[in-house]
Amino acid sequence: MSAPVIEFEGVTKAFGDREVLNGIDLVVEEHQAVALIGASGSGKSTLLRCADLLLDIDDGDIYLDGEVITDPAVSAVDVRRRLGFVFQAYNLFPHLNVIDNVTLGMRRAGGMSRAEAEDSARRMLARFGLEGRENESSSNLSGGQQQRVAIARAFAARPRAMLLDEVTSALDPELVGEVLRAVRDLKEEGVTMLIATHEMGFAREVADKVGFLHGGRLAEVGPPEQVLEDPQDPNTQKFLRRLLEAGRA
Amino acid sequence: MEANAAKADRRAERAAVRRRRDRRGVAIAALSTVVVIGGLTALVLTSSGWPAVRETFFNATVFKESFPDVAKAFWLDIRVFMIVEVAVLALGLIVALIRTSVSPAMFPVRLLAVVYADIFRGIPTILLVYLVGFGVPALANSTAEGSSSLSWLPTEPVVLGAIALTLSYGAYVSEVYRAGLxxxxxxxxxxxxxxxxxxxxxxxxxxxxxxVRNVGPPLLNDFISLQKDVALISIIGVTGEAFQVAQIQASSDFNYTPLLCAALLYMAVTIPLARMLDRWDRGRVR
Known part of the structure; x- marks a missing residue:
């Protein structure tokens, strides 16, 4: 068994009176892809945002490479530089062109020179099928292309793990495939990933482990064939049955 | 075949109706313009006071005489405008950033920024020009008891006028920036x-x-208004400002045409700015 990269230990988070996460324990090991499934509002995004320290947790701890990162003394900036985050709505910087979106973090946070950063960004963009688009405004790109730029941006600094927050949910159906291909490509390279997703087929294919979030708890965690084909938890069964009825699984 | 012919007929008929409608639109617009503009012009030109107005406001000879002086004075307006504009952009951004900061250490500064924006937006610009223009030199004044500890304050009217305008517009622009943030x-x-x-x-x-990108058009709008308000500095004795020069010329021979010169010069700057603003806004919508 390889070493855990990200580890959640009793993570609890509430927004006002509404408890969103209630004692989450989850381990993401090196080279593993862990998929989080669950209904909208079940806390998938919140868990990812807590891991990137974009949200403060109320209780519990989160570890990155064995080091606790939810200690207030730990620099959030340093932690974020070791993780890559891809947002549901891409969140590209609209005032920057494609390549500057990728190089901003490398130059300002990573201290690279412009030439160095651009060289590396160009290779990263080419890898995700975006060669020749470097100088375009991001608003000229399709949703699928924008999300691939966002993946390139997050992966450019070679993070320890990628956090993917519903990266296909804002896309038109015909554009989902190209983004999933990009994620599959990361998986093949052995990138450690924590993926919140609605795409059950994709979770089944890519994930080494699937966690089902329900009512702020991880109702069920296990290999995809178990959680998705033969769920033990009644809530997981109900969730998957509903998806099946809607033709989404 | 017959069905196709009927379709073609209908297509031609639809195009003809559209053409007729377009032509009628153009004709109506032209006619109503002639009626409205012509009517207004006729109303003014036939009024009993028109000859006197033409003589005192639209006198070609006076215009030719006074225009070069007023235009030369307008150069001061432009310079004041440019300097104040840069200062306003900087001050407004600083105040907006302070107001949107969240750090507890910034609390007193934040409070000051709120008070500043409230006070300076609450005072009419003309009043502020008076207060700064006459108040600051009084503070700097040395009396019989000794020299003032504030004697380093500027006393030059044009500098004081520029400061007053910066304070007033800085408060407005800080709000524009805040909305942008x-x-x-x-x-x-x-x-x-x-x-x-x-x-x-x-x-x-x-x-x-x-x-900053999001608030470009409203910022430009404030600058159009600032450009006109530069004329206010004439009231604290700034010599050689366009409105002041025009005013002196107007009162020396009881002819107001020099004021019209000044008005035209202001418009020569503000109207292109306004068109630029329209363009910018349209570009953003697209």
Whole structure:
């Protein structure tokens, strides 16, 4: 068994009176892809945002490479530089062109020179099928292309793990495939990933482990064939049955 | 075959109806313009006071005589405008950033910024020009008891006028910037932090550039109004300002045409700015 990269230990988070996460324990090991499934509002995004320290947790701890990162003394900036985050709505910087979106973090946070950063960004963009688009405004790109730029941006600094927050949910159906291909490509390279997703087929294919979030708890965690084909938890069964009825699984 | 012919007929008929409608539209617009503009012109030109107005406001000889002097004076307006504009952009941004800061250490500064914006937006610009123009020199004045500890304060009317305008417009522009900062989606800050930027870098490289972009048109609007308000500095004895020069010329021979010269010069700057603003707005919608 390889070493855990990200580890959640009793993570609890509430927004006002509404408890969103209630004692989450989850381990993401090196080279593993862990998929989080669950209904909208079940806390998938919140868990990812807590891991990137974009949200403060109320209780519990989160570890990155064995080091606790939810200690207030730990620099959030340093932690974020070791993780890559891809947002549901891409969140590209609209005032920057494609390549500057990728190089901003490398130059300002990573201290690279412009030439160095651009060289590396160009290779990263080419890898995700975006060669020749470097100088375009991001608003000229399709949703699928924008999300691939966002993946390139997050992966450019070679993070320890990628956090993917519903990266296909804002896309038109015909554009989902190209983004999933990009994620599959990361998986093949052995990138450690924590993926919140609605795409059950994709979770089944890519994930080494699937966690089902329900009512702020991880109702069920296990290999995809178990959680998705033969769920033990009644809530997981109900969730998957509903998806099946809607033709989404 | 017959069905196809009927279809073609209908297509031609539809095009003809559209053409007729377009032609009628143009004709109606032209006619109503002639009626409205012509009517207004006739109304003014036939009024009993028109000859006197033409003599005192639209006198060609006086215009030719006074225009060069007023135009030369207008150069001072332009310079004051440019300097004040740069100062306002900087002051407004600083005040807006202070007001949107969240750090507890900034609380007193934040309070001052709120008070500043409230007070200086609450005072009519003309009054502020008076207060600064006459108040500051009084503070700097040395009396019989000794020299003032504030004797370093500027006493030059043009500098004081520029300061008053900067204070007044800085307060307005800080609000415009603040709206701009709020208009940037929170996801942008998240994304900036996620790529490893610090809060300060996120502000500097991601939030502020977008905020400034978003408020371009309202900022330009404030500058059109600032350009006209430069004339206010004439009331504290700034010599050689366009409105003041025009006023002196007008009162020396009881002819107001020099004021018209000044008005035209102001418009020569503000109207192109307004068109630029329209263009900018249209570009953003597209």
């Amino acid at each position: 709020r208009s940037v989606h929170p996801g942008q800050r998240d994304a900036a932090l996620a790529v490893g930027l610090t809060e300060r870098q996120a502000m500097r490289h991601v939030v502020i550039p977008q905020a």
